[in-house]
Amino acid sequence: MDEAKKRDFIGRISRALGREAIPDYVAPFDMSHGPQADMYDDLTQDQVVAMFKTECEKVGTHYIETTKDQLGQVLLDEIEKRGGGKVIYPNSDEVREYNLEELFAKEPADKATFIKWDASKGRDANINASQDAEIGITFPVMGIAETATVVQPSTEESGRSIGLLPITHIAVLHTDTIVPRMTQSMAALSEVYKEDPSSFPTNIVHISGPSNTADIELVRVVGVHGPINVTFILVD
Amino acid sequence: MSILYDERPFHTRVKDVMDNQFKVKAIQKAQDVFYTKRKALVEQVPAWEEFRTEAAALRDHTLRNLDYYLNMFAENAEKAGAHVFFANSDKEATDYALEVLRQKEAKMIVKSKSLLTEEISLNEELIKAGINVNETDLAEFILQTDDWNPPSHIVVPALHLERSKIREVFHDKLGYEGTENPEEMTRFVRKFIRKRFLTANVGFTGCNFGVAETGSITIVSNEGNGRMSSSIPRTQIAVMGMERLVPDLASLDVMMELLVRSSVGAKISNYFSLITGPAKPGEADGPEDLHIIIVNNGRTNVLGGEFNSMLRCIHCGACMNICPVYRHITGHAYGSIYPGPMGAVLTPLLVGYEKAGALPYASTLCGECWEHCPVKIPIHELLLKHRENIAEHTNVRPAIEKPIFKTAATMFANSFLYDMGTKAAAVGMKAVAKDDAMPEWMKVLPVAGGWIKSKDMGTMKLHKFRDVYAKYEKNKKKGTF
Numbered sequence: 001m002d003e004a005k006k007r008d009f010i011g012r013i014s015r016a017l018g019r020e021a022i023p024d025y026v027a028p029f030d031m032s033h034g035p036q037a038d039m040y041d042d043l044t045q046d047q048v049v050a051m052f053k054t055e056c057e058k059v060g061t062h063y064i065e066t067t068k069d070q071l072g073q074v075l076l077d078e079i080e081k082r083g084g085g086k087v088i089y090p091n092s093d094e095v096r097e098y099n100l101e102e103l104f105a106k107e108p109a110d111k112a113t114f115i116k117w118d119a120s121k122g123r124d125a126n127i128n129a130s131q132d133a134e135i136g137i138t139f140p141v142m143g144i145a146e147t148a149t150v151v152q153p154s155t156e157e158s159g160r161s162i163g164l165l166p167i168t169h170i171a172v173l174h175t176d177t178i179v180p181r182m183t184q185s186m187a188a189l190s191e192v193y194k195e196d197p198s199s200f201p202t203n204i205v206h207i208s209g210p211s212n213t214a215d216i217e218l219v220r221v222v223g224v225h226g227p228i229n230v231t232f233i234l235v236d
Numbered sequence: 237m238s239i240l241y242d243e244r245p246f247h248t249r250v251k252d253v254m255d256n257q258f259k260v261k262a263i264q265k266a267q268d269v270f271y272t273k274r275k276a277l278v279e280q281v282p283a284w285e286e287f288r289t290e291a292a293a294l295r296d297h298t299l300r301n302l303d304y305y306l307n308m309f310a311e312n313a314e315k316a317g318a319h320v321f322f323a324n325s326d327k328e329a330t331d332y333a334l335e336v337l338r339q340k341e342a343k344m345i346v347k348s349k350s351l352l353t354e355e356i357s358l359n360e361e362l363i364k365a366g367i368n369v370n371e372t373d374l375a376e377f378i379l380q381t382d383d384w385n386p387p388s389h390i391v392v393p394a395l396h397l398e399r400s401k402i403r404e405v406f407h408d409k410l411g412y413e414g415t416e417n418p419e420e421m422t423r424f425v426r427k428f429i430r431k432r433f434l435t436a437n438v439g440f441t442g443c444n445f446g447v448a449e450t451g452s453i454t455i456v457s458n459e460g461n462g463r464m465s466s467s468i469p470r471t472q473i474a475v476m477g478m479e480r481l482v483p484d485l486a487s488l489d490v491m492m493e494l495l496v497r498s499s500v501g502a503k504i505s506n507y508f509s510l511i512t513g514p515a516k517p518g519e520a521d522g523p524e525d526l527h528i529i530i531v532n533n534g535r536t537n538v539l540g541g542e543f544n545s546m547l548r549c550i551h552c553g554a555c556m557n558i559c560p561v562y563r564h565i566t567g568h569a570y571g572s573i574y575p576g577p578m579g580a581v582l583t584p585l586l587v588g589y590e591k592a593g594a595l596p597y598a599s600t601l602c603g604e605c606w607e608h609c610p611v612k613i614p615i616h617e618l619l620l621k622h623r624e625n626i627a628e629h630t631n632v633r634p635a636i637e638k639p640i641f642k643t644a645a646t647m648f649a650n651s652f653l654y655d656m657g658t659k660a661a662a663v664g665m666k667a668v669a670k671d672d673a674m675p676e677w678m679k680v681l682p683v684a685g686g687w688i689k690s691k692d693m694g695t696m697k698l699h700k701f702r703d704v705y706a707k708y709e710k711n712k713k714k715g716t717f
């Protein structure tokens with residue numbers, strides 16, 4: 001950063017605000033009395049999950065409920081339902097936890113073939129693999145019930161392209177991570193940041209359904225630049 | 237595009253619009269659709285008014301301490317590895333962008349939607365420098381392909397083009413052979429632009445809110461082009477207005493509650509990206525370099541002054557989705573990339589009364605914009621201030637007209653002091669008009685003159701828009717429209 005430029009730029013702002021310098025301290029804006037502070041306070045986790053599902057239904061996002069034991073099979077069924085083909089998946093803990101690679105290996109190649117995101121292979125290899133894939137699987141870290149949103153960070157193990165370039169995106173969400181509103185999800189992200197700013201994910205995308213547009217005569221068309229199909233698998 | 241893309245007299249622009257009824261009907265349909273959807277959603281939020289109050293206070297708090305928060309933002313963005321550049325003017329901003337492109341030896345860029353990049357004429361400068369520019373938002377792509385046809389709405393900018401026209405443009409310019417079905421045309425564009433996403437050297441994006449606490453930028457999008465531009469190219473350049481900050485992540489919750497509902501009548505956009513620095517070493521996609529250009533370009537003239545509250549604006553478009561004047565003259569009559577009520581306030585602030593002095597008159601001062609504004613900007617009062625300023629301090633109007641404008645301004649002012657409600661304005665107008673006939677002084681008001689010609693309004697009746705809307709609906713059913 002050009003420090004002189006910055007001083008000049010911010011100095012103009014200070015002067016417009018009627019002062020000579022940036023104040024040393026500004027009392028933070030008090031959000032504790034805002035309407036968001038206690039919304040949905042009385043809901044149980046089951047009710048929060050129910051809200052997530054109702055919202056999915058309202059906006060037409062496809063979801064499937066399952067348990068940890070069934071996840072692998074449910075995933076394979078959904079891949080088949082979405083037409084199979086090349087599937088890209090992250091190199092993440094969840095994949096190992098659910099022994100997904102074992103399952104993937106057993107799947108006949110004419111139904112689906114599986115490619116693992118592997119950052120060590122470099123940029124082009126991973127982006128191209130995602131571009132070639134028909135389906136991308138990710139494991140978002142949180143869900144937001146009010147808007148049926150999943151919160152997806154990108155990491156070395158799970159890149160931005162997986163849930164973006166393929167035509168179908170399957171997101172596997174644990175129901176115990178679903179919070180009522182962005183109030184709670186942002187509070188959680190803020191905690192993560194404060195704990196260690198340097199490990200904060202560089203890209204966190206909130207996804208609430210398939211890509212869409214109404215740019216031509218306001219006719220809603222699903223699938224512009226992002227995935228055309230989205231499935232949320234909710235793991236209890 | 238620069239701020240003003242059509243500098244012909246206001247009357248001429250209005251007349252042009254009136255001659256294109258498809259355009260007018262398209263805007264009216266958009267207003268009706270967005271209005272209905274927004275209304276239904278807002279009714280489901282019992283605390284909507286509290287949210288507006290909180291958001292307005294939050295914006296004011298940020299603006300009052302903008303030096304402090306900008307400094308914090310820049311420090312944290314740098315800590316996260318981003319390059320921050322402060323641009324006092326449009327030229328400084330585009331020069332910096334060009335320098336980055338030169339260093340990267342970039343030949344092709346992709347760009348997601350950003351009004352600010354229009355304001356600073358980024359596309360023109362890039363094209364001049366021989367860069368292959370690709371707008372990727374579907375509407376912007378259509379407008380670019382149609383030889384940079386100007387936008388008519390800030391949320392759905394290509395609404396004035398009917399599908400047959402879009403098909404024709406795609407056919408002539410891109411060799412498209414399909415039908416005029418929107419889905420088929422969208423799929424065509426998906427394929428066409430996907431290739432460019434994969435090969436572009438640099439992705440340009442806007443920034444809805446910068447977060448001071450973390451140095452993050454955020455991008456709200458439905459199509460996914462914001463995600464693409466910030467994920468695939470090796471370099472990302474984000475351009476942010478200096479006022480578009482929030483103090484912390486918690487504030488995003490409040491802003492997002494209001495932004496998307498107000499904008500298109502949806503609870504949330506499909507995508508909302510929070511980007512903090514470039515990709516970390518070891519990550520296999522995302523930008524290796526992230527540049528954030530923070531732009532002033534005249535905003536410090538507004539900050540802390542009588543128009544300060546205009547800087548609260550979050551560009552949702554709700555004010556134009558409700559405005560009875562915009563309904564009849566559409567975005568193109570404003571001749572500015574910032575149209576509608578917000579544009580009528582903002583444009584003269586950025587380019588001066590000499591060039592945009594007619595715009596503050598493009599309003600009935602009914603106050604619906606203020607009532608629908610998620611951050612409670614008293615737009616109608618600011619328009620009135622403009623009128624007073626024009627009458628008192630400028631030579632924009634011939635001297636003889638000054639007293640006329642002054643009377644008009646005071647008339648509106650008094651009625652607003654008497655009662656902030658919009659009916660009061662109507663009463664004020666009636667007092668001048670006596671019988672429903674058009675008073676002489678109103679004929680010199682640019683809008684009144686143009687608007688009167690739009691026959692479906694008849695003589696100017698200053699109903700609240702709700703009434704106008706209800707009447708419109710009724711008449712529509714009767715088949716009068």
Ligand code: SF4
Nearest residue numbers: 549550552553555609
């Ligand atoms: S002035 Fe208010 S309603 Fe209009 S675009 Fe800005 S924030 Fe939205």
